[in-house]
Amino acid sequence: MTAVLRLELAAESGGGRAETVGDFAEFVRMSMPGLLRYGHALTGNPHDASDLVQSVLEKVGSRWVSVQRKGDDPLAYVRRAMANTHISIWRRRRRESLVAEFPETGAVPPELSRLDNEPLWQALRELPPRQRAVIVLRYYENLSEAEIANALGISCGTVKSQSSKAMASLRTRLGKD
Amino acid sequence: MxxxxxxxxxxxxxxxxxxxxxxxxxxxxxxxxxxxxxxxxxxxxxxxxxxxxxxxxxxxxxxxxxxxxxxGPLLPIASSTTLTSPPSVTVSTFTSTATVTVDPPVKTGDVSSGKPNPGNTNKASSSNPPPPATPEAQPGRYGSLALGMPEAEALATGSLIEPSSPADPEGRCKAYATKSVPDTNAVIISPVKGIVRITLASYAKTPKNVGAGSTVDAVKTAYANATQSGSNVVVPMAATPKWSYIFESDGATVTTVRMRLADNDCATA
Structure with missing residues (x-):
């Protein structure tokens, strides 16, 4: 661990800094649209999606060298971090939109209002964050129960129970039970 | 259900x-x-x-x-990718350490003019040293790919799109498109030297903020050691292994940016 830190500090103090920043900027440019969309699914609204993406990317970017050195796919890493961040610490509501443009007042884009009018979208919003994350990982990311458990750091049993609770709530709200 | x-x-x-x-x-x-x-x-x-x-x-x-x-304040720091603004000292410190050491220092007086001083001829009254034509030591990496990387390792990054196509008449070197560059010759890999060419995505900029769409003059301003080769502008880098940026142009504007390994045994790279 400390060896990794030293390496990172060494890289940061050397000429690799520029390349690292350029590389991270490139990663952000390429992944931003997909991450915003994913964040939208996770959080249920554009504001929180924007905040979530910005917050997680900043954290990852501030440690880009070590994230890359781990050898994992950085995109998968960011997506897992977003799910976890959404569950564990995403409690604030901020008005400013940071990375996504979104009209503050007045005319909400019609396509957005139609999404807001989807009963299923509304029902998802009512789910607790962890249940919602399990649903998003399963149906948006198409992960298996074991993969969801691994991504969220919970047991398969918890994934199952959260998933069935979520599905039951959704059915109730949609009048499908 | x-x-x-x-x-x-x-x-x-x-x-x-x-x-x-x-x-x-x-x-x-x-x-x-x-x-x-x-x-x-x-x-x-x-x-x-x-x-x-x-x-x-x-x-x-x-x-x-x-x-x-x-x-925190988002605006006071000059954008690092805005073409019109010259790199301020603040930006240089975090976008490019190399910039600070090899560029002619951009004085704050120059910043307000909106353009970096394109040459050193009118600097007689200034204390600025002339731009050293020293190649930079920026490593030959782009995204997950690096010049000299063996083919197997390059494929393992997932950045290359298979299948490959032969990159030279003998079929020794292989060419790949990448996820960010559809050109089937985006990356060329030598069986001996590894990756010898990497093409930057059309929206990508070099750490000195030039890329496709930049003017040839802007490239030469950004890189003091740039040399013209036909319609291309070549900028050697002093990293190990040595490599160059190749800015392909239509004569005035950069159309494609490639990175090319200096020690290169593929005819087309």
Missing amino acids: DDLDDDLRRLFSDDRLELHVTPDATDSVVRGAARRRRRRTAVAGAFGVVALAGVGLGVTQLHLPNPEELA
């Missing part, structure tokens, strides 16, 4: 989940990351160890973002 499954899949594939990315989104994130890094570095190493432990554990240790960090 299946109804709800299907409904969820349909909802999550809905186009209305798309959000518009603001033009400055990338800059905003890069600046935020730099702020966090600076703050952490200032606090000291122990903090870094804790946070790295978070990385090691996966993702469960992401800390609550400090509201100050997100609410």
Whole structure:
């Protein structure tokens, strides 16, 4: 661990800094649209999606060298971090939109209002964050129960129970039970 | 049962989940990351160890973002990718360490003019040294790919699109498109030297902020050691292994940016 830190500090103090920043900027440019969309699914609204993406990317970017050195796919890493961040610490509501443009007042884009009018979208919003994350990982990311458990750091049993609770709530709200 | 499954899949594939990315989104994130890094570095190493432990554990240790960090000043720092603004001293320190040492110092007086001083002929009255034509030592890396990387390793990054096509008449070297560049000759790999060519995505910029769409003059301003070769501008880099940027142009504007390994045994690279 400390060896990794030293390496990172060494890289940061050397000429690799520029390349690292350029590389991270490139990663952000390429992944931003997909991450915003994913964040939208996770959080249920554009504001929180924007905040979530910005917050997680900043954290990852501030440690880009070590994230890359781990050898994992950085995109998968960011997506897992977003799910976890959404569950564990995403409690604030901020008005400013940071990375996504979104009209503050007045005319909400019609396509957005139609999404807001989807009963299923509304029902998802009512789910607790962890249940919602399990649903998003399963149906948006198409992960298996074991993969969801691994991504969220919970047991398969918890994934199952959260998933069935979520599905039951959704059915109730949609009048499908 | 299946109804709800299907409904969820349909909802999550809905186009209305798309959000518009603001033009400055990338800059905003890069600046935020730099702020966090600076703050952490200032606090000291122990903090870094804790946070790295978070990385090691996966993702469960992401800390609550400090509201100050997100609410921090986004505008006072000049954008690092705005073509019209010359690199200010502040930006240089975090976008390119190399810039600080090999560029002619950009004085604050020059900044207000909106353009870097294109040459050294009218600097007689200034104390600026002439731009040293020293090649930079920037490593030959782009995304997950690096010049000299063996083919197997390059394929393992997942950045290359298979199948490959022969890159020279003998079929020794192989050419690949990449996920960001559809050109089938985007990356060329020698069986001996590894990757000998990497093509940058059309929207990518070099650390000195030039790329496709930049003028040839802007490239020469950014890189004092640039030389013209036909319609291409070649900028050698002093990294190990040595390589060059090749700025292909239509004569006035850069159309494609490639990175080429100097020690190169593929005819077409």
